[in-house]
Amino acid sequence: MKAIRQFLRRVCQTGVRRPGCVRTVAMGRERAFQAWDVGDDTFIFEKGISKHLGERPSVLVAEKRDLKHGRTGRVFTMTTGNHSVAAFPLLDGRFWKISRIPSVRRGDVLMHAILCANVVNDTIEISQRDVPSPKLYAADGWLLGTAGFAMNDIVMGDRNETTLVHYRELGQEWRVKPLAWTEAEMKVALAGSKKRIATKLNYYHSARGVHFLSFSELRRFAGLAQDNPTEFVRGIKELVSVYEGQPCSFSRMPKYRGHHEIELFGLRRGVALERLIPELERLMESVALGRLGQLGVIQKTQEILSLYESLLTRPEFADETSRAFVESMYMHITGEIYAVAGEGSTPAFDDRRTALPGATYVGGRAVMHPGADNRSEVLLANLRGLMSKDEIVEYANVYEIRQAEGVPIGTGKTREIVYKTNRSPLEKSLIEKRLSSARRGYGSYMLARIGALKALGLTLSDNYMLLRRRPHKGRRPVDFYIRERCEGxxxxxxxxxxxxxxxxxxxxxKDVVLGLATLMGDAAAQNMAMKKYDPETQSPLYGVGKEIYEFEYDIIRERVVPKRVATCSVRGSFGWPDISFTDENLHALASFYLGHYAHALKIYQKRHAVTMAEVAERFMGGFEYRTHALAWQLSVMRDEFENFRPALPSVYNFERKWAFVMWSLERQERRIQIFRRLFMEKVALVEGAAVAGGEGSATTT
Known part of the structure; x- marks a missing residue:
């Protein structure tokens, strides 16, 4: 908590202490508050707050003019408990009469003029909720300026689209909290969202301010009815009692889109208020009036738990370690649940791009952000070198493309930079990737393969550029390349x-489904022509996200239709392990690749209302078309292709592999009808395995 402690110390040392100490009673206990003025700004801290920084303290940020007419400056509060601990005394004037708002307007001011935030892992995580975006931008500027925080100290917890665009155009998308990609990352996010209000009950605190209480947490807490009855009663009171100055209990207090300040998780909307909250209220009443002894409380609590468990929409929600619980709770705490209305993950949920610190451009010059590493600095420097005369970068965001679980953010192989210049209305994108081998000459070997395959007619990306980066003094240089991102x-x-x-x-x-199957066949023909092969996975690297499909609007049909496919990645090309010029090798090669293609096509067919026979026919149509096109280009430019002998280290055996690619492509076209029959046999095998209840082996011969 270094940044937060430094902030607290700085305010207390440089500010002017306001006289007196405001005392309030919130959630059953007395609290004391102290205030410091720094210029026109006022900072209010709950006494002893520095001892509770690991408990997600609540933060409020407001403009004084929204609290009292004619005032300047801002108010910043930090307290334990939920945001109401500071919000109520701030709005009703108990905090040094900073506010003068009629009671009928206080709810509106709280909703639209006061920013809520929490201290999370030494950062201020802001929950925008219903506050207009311009107020958020202004508050962020104040936090980075007057309040003295650094960019990486302030995180936007809500992925509000307007706010996201704003920070994207500053090159600061990394400051908007990213969505998790893996289950492990979701679990980390859930653990970080846990918060207590005033008792030993642990809640999952969402970006919208809702405290979600899980069944398993309530079951754990119920054990206190026997072990610590006093603490148990305090917890039930927190759930269903009406605290000082509040119109209703937290479980009945509306918070966001039908959810309440405290929401029992895993139930259909309204079920908690109809079935469970009344039972908890009756339990609290019986305890308060002395109608139940300890054994009676334990028995009644178990009855409520049994009822809660029976009402769960999915049995897995009773287990916090289950994938169903993790994914659903994650969507609730991030606010994604409101975007999809409970119908499953949004596209952003599977977004494999994570924004990294980069730079904000001022007059075309990059002002680097704290936390930007050497790799991003070099990437942005090269971007500037690509600009034409009088062309400048307006903004750029650096992303890491997530490709494997367990790889820490910032250490992956692939990055993308999305940028806009003053000479284009649209954003452009470049991919940056480390070479997969540090062996001498590997970069030249990669460029030679790209040049040969593009000349042959394969739809690889444009403008590959090989570069070298020296990370730190004394360390070996790292070779990498940048290329344009394929559309689609x-x-x-x-x-x-x-x-x-x-x-x-x-x-x-149906036509769209079949049209895409045609493009899958097109991509497969290119995949086979490239001889893509990964020896580690024994895979042709087909159907694993390396093919990029582009759609366009058809003005006649008045709808979006498949347009083209690009095989953007050169990884694994020239990789087939046997480069002997024999019919046996050609048959083994065809059997291997076509078997994998049939398996990938079956996965696609199962998602749509078409038969395997229909998609297989269209697939082969695309395969044959691209095979003929590549073979034609080879025949027209044969001399140039055969004379292509780049000076490369012999270890790469380029000439032999290139000759094998050309030889096998010719036979791929000559024997296209044999390939068709073999593919249909593979399709039949996959279909038979599916009928039998399994997927079967894609490489069965």
Missing amino acids: EPMDSIPANYFCNADDASVEE
């Missing part, structure tokens, strides 16, 4: 509505 989306990221009928979303457009 990988298969799993294609929006579902692209397949839907324009008039009736429940009806699938």
Whole structure:
């Protein structure tokens, strides 16, 4: 908590202490508050707050003019408990009469003029909720200026679209809290969201301010009815009693979109208020009036737990370690649940890009952000070198492309930079990737493969540039390349509505499904021609997100349709382990690749209302088209292709592999009907395995 402690110390040392100490009673206990003025700004801290920084203290930020007409400056509060601990005395004037608001307007001011935040892992995490975006930007500027925080000390917890665009155009998207990609990351986020209000009950505190109470936590807490009855009663009181100055209990206090300040998790909307909250209220009443002894309280609590468990929408919600619980609770604490209305993950949930610290551009010059590493600095420096005369970068965001679980953010192989210049209305994108081998000459070997395959007609990305970066003095230089990003989306990221009928979303457009199958065949022909192969996974690297599909609007059909496919990645090309010029090798090669293609096609077919026979026929149509096109280009430019002998280290055996690629492509076209029959046999095997209840082996011969 170094940054937060430094902030508290700085305010107390440089500010002017306001006289007196304001005392309030909140959630059953007395609290004391002290205030310091720094210029026109006032900082109010609960006494002893520095001892509770690990408990997600609540923070409020407001403009004084929203609290009292004619005032200047801002108010910053930090307290334990929830935000109401400071909000109520601030709004009703008990805090040094800073506010003068009629009681009828206080709710509106709290909702639209006061920013709520929490101290989370030594950062101030802001929950925008219903506060207008311009107020958030102004408050952020004040926190980074007058309040003395650094950029990496302030995090935007809500992924509000308007706010996201604003920070993206500052090159600061990394300051907006990213969504988790893996289950492990979701669990870390859930652990970080845990917060207590005033008792030993642990809640999952959402970005919208809702405290979600899980069944397993209530079950754990119920054990205190026997072990610590006094603490147990305090917890039940926190759930259902009405505290000082509040109109109702936390469980009945509306918070956001039908959820309450405290919400029992895992139930259908309204069920808690109808079935469970009344039972807890009756339990609290019986305890307060002395109608139940300890054994009676224990018995009644178990009855309530049994009722709660029976009302869960999914049995897995009773287990906080289950994937169903983790994913659902994560969507609730991030606010994604409100975007999808409970119908599953949003596209952003699977977004594999995570923004990293980069730079804000001022007059075309990059002002680096705290936390930006050497790799991002070099990438941004190279971006500036790509600009034309009088062209400047307006903004740029650096992302890491997440490709494997367990890889710490910032250490992955691939980065993307999305930027906009003053000479283009649209953003552009570059991919930066470390070479997969540090062996001498590997970069030249990669460029030679790219040059040969692009000349042959494969749809690889444009403008590859090989660069070298020296991370630190004394360390070996690192070679990497940048290229333009292929337009379109990988298969799993294609929006579902692209397949839907324009008039009736429940009806699938068969032509679109089959059209995409044709492009899958096109991509497969290129994959086979490249001889892509990963020896570690024994895979052709097909159907794993390396093919990028682009759609366009068809003016005649008045809908979006598949347009083209790009095989952007050169990884694994020239990789087939056997480069002998024999019919046996050609048959083994065809059997291997076509088996994998049939398996990938089956996965696609199962998602749509078409038969395997239909998609297989269209797949082969695309495969044959691209095979003929590549073979034609080879025949037209044969002399140039055969004379292509780049000076590369012999370890890469480029000439032999390139000759094998050309030889096998010719036979791929000559024997296209044999390939068709073999592919249909693979399709039949996959279909048979599916009928039998399994997927079968994609490489069965």
